[in-house]
Amino acid sequence: MKYRIIPVTPFQQNCTLVWCENTKKAAVVDPGGDLDRILAAVEEEGVVLEKIMLTHAHIDHAGGTAELSTNYHLPIEGPHRGDLFWIEGMSQQCSMFNFPPCDTFTPTRWLDDDDEVSVGEGVFKVVHCPGHTPGHVVFYNEDDQMALVGDVLFHGSIGRTDFPQGNHQELIDSIKNKLFPLGESVTFIPGHGPGSTLGVEMTSNPYVR
Template sequence: MALHYKIIPVTPFQQNCSLIWCSKTMQAAVVDPGGDVARIQAAIAAEGVTLSKILLTHGHLDHVGGSADLAKAAGVKIIGPQREDAFWIDALGEQCRMFGFPPVPLFQPDQWLEEGETVSVGEEVLEVIYTPGHTPGHIVFYSRSAQLALVGDVLFAGSIGRTDFPRGNHQQLIDSIRLKLWPLGRDVEFIPGHGPMSTLGEEIDSNPFVAGRAG
């Protein structure tokens, strides 16, 4: 497998920030750098990879709080999520106060992403899947070659994302999981925003919130 990954838990919420890289080029991306930037930088150095971009699944603080500092330090662009999450990113200051986090630098993504677009990491290609529900602009990054999905807070091992935040929508979330993720295939592994990894097949079989096929 040419796509490698390392999970770096960050923030008091233990959010799964992911370092992913192409083993052929050693070009890397960080997905959802929520905080603890020094820890993320140490992981990049330990793997000997070159950070080329930051990718965001959605705009919640524990997923984006370290984005501005990491982007500035590495001289890279921030890409994603889908533009409907702009209001969350614009409200970073308010999010910090709400959750008792120290202030973080504000930023705007250099590029919003839409369903069907792709993002390259070295020679590896990530497909962008639009998955609203937890937030209105949430996206998932999917590597077809590695059979790996980075799903943010859409789906967890045995659970699903919250929908009680502003502009969350429970039915949208269920539809995103069943109509967008299940068709990727049972063997696809996923890295959730929190907690252990799982496979889509395991969740189809046993997740109490979304078990069973679409329809």
């Protein structure tokens, strides 16, 4: 699998374009906005979008989902059903964070622990990691030892839990009991900021070491 990070929205969210080298089929992970920037990256890489993947439904990760899905007839995979209330409140999120108006949407497929999402010939395992939001999921590609972790874990930090239905202890449990067991060598792309490896965070992250 190949990956390209596309920072979007005033929050500089790491929207990620992922694609299969053999088939050139691609997915956009967390299209929070700035669709022109995302689509330019798709054209530059010469890939064909086949789906949208969502780690969770906060506006900076999901704000462009409805428009992208509708305009390009793309199925939406994720997040977990626990984030339904965030999707239903998309217009309120736009107002709260001063985002352009955006539509709500219904995922084509809600995701659960151990589900699999394919992108061309590549496969991502779904890991349900509640805490930042109740329906947050992580996408893990075992072949490349790579994970797209959204706002669960950052280099040197962890996700916020002060939003509605956030839960600090659940987040810590998700990181220690679900992410870290994937292995120290796993490289991850977080929802914001630079990437890291799980091994580095196990030993140096003050919130979870």
